[in-house]
Each structure stands twice: as structure tokens, then as C-alpha cells.
Amino acid sequence: xxxxxxxxxxxxxxxxxxxxxxxxxxxxxxxxxxSSAIQPLTVIRYMAKFKAIDGVEPFENYWVNMxxxxxxxxxxxSKNLGFAYSLTIGEKTKFTKPLPAGYDPQKLLEWGxxxxxxxxxLHKHGFTGKGAVVAYIDLPIEDHEQYxxxxxxxxxxxxxxxxxxMHGATxxxxxxxxxxxxxxxxxxxxxxxxxxxxxxxxxxxxxxxxIEKNKTLEDIKKIRMVGISNNIDESDPYVDMFRxxxxxxxxxxxxxxxxGEYGAFSFIPYSDRNSYDSLVPESWWxxxxxxxxxxxxAGRTAATSAPDDYKYIYWAKGGLSWSMPYALxxxxxxxxxxxxxxxxxxxxxxxxxxxxxFERIPIVDPVGFVAAMCLCDSKGYINQSPEQLKKLYxxxxxxHHLMDYRNNMTTKGKPLKxxxxxxxxxxxxxxxxxxxxxxxxxxxxxxxxYIRFP
Numbered sequence: 383x384x385x386x387x388x389x390x391x392x393x394x395x396x397x398x399x400x401x402x403x404x405x406x407x408x409x410x411x412x413x414x415x416x417s418s419a420i421q422p423l424t425v426i427r428y429m430a431k432f433k434a435i436d437g438v439e440p441f442e443n444y445w446v447n448m449x450x451x452x453x454x455x456x457x458x459x460s461k462n463l464g465f466a467y468s469l470t471i472g473e474k475t476k477f478t479k480p481l482p483a484g485y486d487p488q489k490l491l492e493w494g495x496x497x498x499x500x501x502x503x504l505h506k507h508g509f510t511g512k513g514a515v516v517a518y519i520d521l522p523i524e525d526h527e528q529y530x531x532x533x534x535x536x537x538x539x540x541x542x543x544x545x546x547x548m549h550g551a552t553x554x555x556x557x558x559x560x561x562x563x564x565x566x567x568x569x570x571x572x573x574x575x576x577x578x579x580x581x582x583x584x585x586x587x588x589x590x591x592x593i594e595k596n597k598t599l600e601d602i603k604k605i606r607m608v609g610i611s612n613n614i615d616e617s618d619p620y621v622d623m624f625r626x627x628x629x630x631x632x633x634x635x636x637x638x639x640x641x642g643e644y645g646a647f648s649f650i651p652y653s654d655r656n657s658y659d660s661l662v663p664e665s666w667w668x669x670x671x672x673x674x675x676x677x678x679x680a681g682r683t684a685a686t687s688a689p690d691d692y693k694y695i696y697w698a699k700g701g702l703s704w705s706m707p708y709a710l711x712x713x714x715x716x717x718x719x720x721x722x723x724x725x726x727x728x729x730x731x732x733x734x735x736x737x738x739x740f741e742r743i744p745i746v747d748p749v750g751f752v753a754a755m756c757l758c759d760s761k762g763y764i765n766q767s768p769e770q771l772k773k774l775y776x777x778x779x780x781x782h783h784l785m786d787y788r789n790n791m792t793t794k795g796k797p798l799k800x801x802x803x804x805x806x807x808x809x810x811x812x813x814x815x816x817x818x819x820x821x822x823x824x825x826x827x828x829x830x831x832y833i834r835f836p
Contacts, residue, residue: 441699445472494683498655511565511714517608521550522574524687528559538574548686555685557707564711582620589627609710611703613642641706645672649681
């Protein structure tokens with residue numbers, strides 16, 4: 383793997399966002415002169431700890447004018463591009479003073495919509511979650527161009543909020559947004575819930591409602607899993623009711639997922655979102671190893687629904703709430719390929735196929751994860767024979783390295799084409815015996831003259 387060091391004298395003001403260690407082989411850092419973008423480097427970097435400027439705090443919300451939140455920035459940030467990128471903004475954020483050279487808020491909002499990590503390639507080849515049925519429970523939402531489609535069913539038990547919050551819109555768009563989601567064609571049942579003192583009461587009620595809903599659905603249309611951007615709070619007065627509802631769901635065949643098992647990284651603005659070198663720990667994340675994997679939760683754009691027609695937020699600082707819908711979309715794709723997979727299969731597989739950075743922190747690898755799905759038969763994953771697992775690991779490694787480097791490496795002066803890496807075919811039976819489509823990866827041999835494995 384190639385290593386680079388950073389000459390701070392050659393970098394735009396965003397360089398102050400970067401701390402470099404584990405470096406070798408001196409080489410200058412290239413800059414995209416059109417966007418002042420820092421190109422990905424194979425080094426460990428961290429977000430800087432900025433100081434406030436004229437009352438404007440870094441990594442805080444400036445996307446909406448509501449209550450204590452303001453969308454007007456009066457500070458002079460013209461000489462601090464890195465600080466500008468630390469602001470969570472929306473399309474109606476107003477700057478009263480000149481912006482840093484190269485900083486374009488609207489362009490940044492558009493750039494951030496793509497989920498990253500080669501999800502575009504997976505979607506192109508048919509891995510969209512189509513045929514999988516999942517649910518999500520979060521705050522009430524309004525219609526939005528990202529998710530108002532026939533595959534999304536909205537259930538509001540009682541709230542009927544005139545104005546919804548950004549939280550529900552963000553998680554739903556990260557899950558199934560047409561441009562922003564990991565599973566844009568999954569069938570999603572979305573239950574509106576409370577975010578107040580009775581949060582766990584309503585989470586329990588909605589989990590029980592999912593069980594009842596499944597009784598009305600034919601087997602192929604039943605809800606298989608539900609995501610919740612929360613974790614069990616032992617001090618909550620409704621915790622026992624909630625635990626019983628979770629247990630009832632699992633016993634009824636509905637997997638219940640929480641966000642606390644994941645970690646939170648951010649994309650560097652204008653970097654290659656398909657490269658792991660473009661991910662850095664979120665400003666608040668301590669780089670601890672999560673129980674499962676790290677997911678991209680910031681440096682990205684998601685939908686919002688709030689008063690005065692706000693549509694999008696660029697999240698410079700996200701949170702674990704945004705990890706769960708990203709992961710649930712991948713799990714939906716897994717069920718699309720093989721409905722026989724269990725929760726234990728998915729938990730083990732997402733870790734086994736992870737990309738490990740220099741600090742040995744596992745980052746989700748959507749391509750490797752889907753490659754593993756394609757090789758599993760009706761036995762699922764954890765019950766495979768040793769011979770099958772060896773074949774699976776070899777295939778994942780090849781497909782992962784090809785996809786990881788495909789945007790940066792060339793062979794004999796020609797770009798490495800997507801079609802050389804992956805294809806899919808229609809067959810009469812899925813591994814579980816049902817008719818449908820199964821996908822397979824075809825990986826070309828890799829030439830060590832232009833690909834170096836770590």
C-alpha cells in the first residue's frame with residue numbers, strides 16, 4: 383500500500399483539519415484547484431479541535447432558524463476553510479460575510495448525498511434491497527422527494543404532527559432515499575414515535591404493532607427486521623415494557639436492531655467517497671473499536687422535514703443515530719439475496735468482511751458484505767463448511783481489494799472498469815429454494831505491478 387506524508391505549506395486552509403501519523407516515503411499532497419479539495423491519503427487523520435469564531439461554534443447546527451437554532455452566520459470565516467467545513471448547514475443557511483475561497487455550500491450539500499463506499503456500484507448491479515421488507519421507528523415525518531414513493535408506508539399511530547422534525551427524515555433518507563439511501567428499493571414500514579419522556583413507551587407500542595401488522599401480511603411480504611436509532615436505557619420507567627416488546631418481536635421472527643453497536647466516522651469534504659482513505663473519526667468519536675463496525679455518519683447530506691420548506695442538511699457532525707439506517711439498508715440487501723439469513727449471520731458477516739484501517743478499527747465494507755451474501759446457501763453463514771468459508775474469504779478479499787482501489791489505480795494506462803469487477807445473472811432458484819435473482823461476483827486476477835495489498 384502506498385504511503386504519503388503531508389507538507390502543510392502546500393495545502394489549503396483545510397489542512398488544519400488533519401493530523402498525520404504513521405507515515406513514510408515523502409511525497410507532496412495533490413490539491414484539486416477547482417474545489418480546494420484535499421485528495422485521499424493512506425494515513426490516519428483526525429478532525430481538528432477548532433475554537434469558536436465570533437460566537438460561531440464548530441461542529442454545531444446552522445441549518446434552521448427555529449427556537450435556539452439559527453441559520454445565520456455573522457462570523458468572518460473567510461480565512462478558515464477548515465472551520466467552514468465543520469459547520470452543519472442547510473440550503474437556507476445564510477452567511478453575511480465573505481466565504482473562504484473554494485467553499486460552496488450548495489455544492490457541498492449536493493456532493494454529500496451519495497452514501498459512499500461503493501454503494502453506487504452495488505446499486506448499479508441490482509443490489510438495492512428490492513424484495514426485502516423492513517421497518518423503522520423514529521420521529522414523525524413529512525413527505526420528501528427522497529422517500530415519498532410506493533415502497534415506503536408511513537404509519538402515525540396518534541401524533542399527527544403538523545410539523546415534523548429532521549431526525550425521522552434523516553434516518554429514513556439514509557435507509558431508503560433515492561439518492562441518499564443504502565437500500566433505495568427496499569419496502570419500508572415507518573412508524574412515527576415519540577421523542578419525549580414516553581419514548582420507550584411508544585417504541586414498545588410500535589414494536590407490538592409490527593407484530594400485529596405481520597399477521598395481516600402474506601409470508602413473502604412480512605416485515606423481517608426493524609431499526610431503532612436508540613439503545614436500551616435501564617433507567618427508563620418503561621424499560622421492562624420495551625424489553626418485553628423486543629423479545630416478542632424476536633420470537634415472532636422480526637430482528638430488532640439498535641445503533642449502539644456501531645462506530646461513527648466522517649467523510650472528508652470533496653474526497654473520494656468510495657475510498658476508505660477518505661474517512662476520519664467523527665469529532666466526538668474516540669476511535670474505540672465498536673462491537674460491530676464503523677459506518678459513515680457525517681460528511682454527508684440527508685433529508686429533513688421542518689417548517690418553511692427546509693429540504694436537506696449537510697451533517698459535518700453526525701451521530702450513531704445515522705449509523706443504524708445505513709446498516710439496516712445493507713441488511714435489507716442481504717435478505718434480498720438470501721432470505722434465510724439470521725441475525726447472527728448478519729452480525730458475524732458484517733464484522734468478518736470489514737475493512738480494517740491502520741488502527742485496526744473495522745469499517746463496513748458493503749462490497750465484501752454483499753460478496754459474502756452471494757456465496758451463502760440455505761445454511762446461512764455461520765453454518766457453512768470450513769471449505770466453503772475458505773472459498774468465501776478468498777472471494778471477499780479479491781473483490782474488496784479490486785473495488786477499494788478501482789478509482790485510484792490503472793492498468794497499462796487504462797482505467798479499471800466496473801464491469802471487470804462484478805456482474806450478476808438471473809437464475810431459477812435462490813439458495814433458499816425460491817425463484818428469483820441471485821448475484822455473483824466475477825473478480826479478475828489482480829496484477830501486483832499496479833495493485834499492492836496491505
